[in-house]
Amino acid sequence: MMKAIHIAKGVMMVTKQRPRILEDVEKLLLVWINKKQLAGDTVTEGIICKKAGAWYNDLKTKLPGPSVKNEESFKASSGWFKNFKRRTDLHSVVRHGEAASANTKAAEVFVKEFERLVVSECYVPQQVFKCDKMGLFWKKMPKSTYITAEEKVMSGHKPMKDCLTLLFCANASNDFKVKPLLIYHAENPQAFKKCKFQKSQLNVLLRSNSKA
Structure with missing residues (x-):
């Protein structure tokens, strides 16, 4: 049976200093990952390690000095x-469905x-409009949370999907914004009835759809 090894009092732990060449590699990696991110390319752990x-x-062969040549070979392992x-x-993120399936070409x-x-129709920026939709899960709770070290588990909750x-919609010159359109599953929400609220007072155009 192996016994645990205890460090004697007054003895300092020796840590291995990271080589300068490895710091240069990681700086290059960050720049490369950022370019890949802007281009919309997928970057996995295997690709980064390779x-x-x-x-x-490559840097090891180009840098002068025998100390660099004699360094131990670097292994881009899972630990590194x-x-x-x-x-x-x-950190890792999940691609958005529309962005992942978009046809770049x-x-x-x-x-173009x-x-x-x-150009051919002589449009000005004030005449060019763009509109886009988005879904707002206004009751959705986060899937994870932080708990204290003393706690082992966290009680679950029923996720809201409302x-x-x-x-x-707005024009390219950004001097005209169309009133936002809001689609909800109820034509007359219960809260409006209780408060006697008029839909015309909203800052959005309210419409209803059962699959909103």
């Missing part, structure tokens, strides 16, 4: 990646065609 290993070997995320606050073609249309659909 890129880190390739850059490390975990520490890299902690040092840089890198078709969008680029549309932009739209620009030609604006959703509003909103439509926003």
Whole structure:
């Protein structure tokens, strides 16, 4: 049976200093990840680790000095990646459905065609409008929460799925905004009846749909 090893009093723990070349690799990685993010490309742990290993070997061959050449080979392992995320606050997110399924090439073609249309018809920014919809889950609770170290579990709750659909529209010069459209599943919400509230007093155009 192995016994636990205790550090004697007065003995300092020795930590291994991270090589400068590894810090340069991680700086390059952050710039590269940011470019990939702006381009809408997917970046996984495997891709990042492979890129880190390739850059490390490339920099190692280019930097002068025998000390660099004699350094231990760098392994972009899961442990390194975990520490890299902690040092840089890198985190994973789930892609939005519409953004993930968007046709980038078709969008680029549309932009060029739209620009030609604006020029040929002599439209000004005040005449060019864009509208887009969004769903607002106004009662939805977060899926996770922080609890104290003394607690082991957190009691569950029934998730709320009440959703509003909103439509926003404005022109390219940003000097005219159309009144937002709000679609709710009830034509006359119960709260309006109790407070005797008139829909005409709202700052939005209220419409109803059972599948809102």
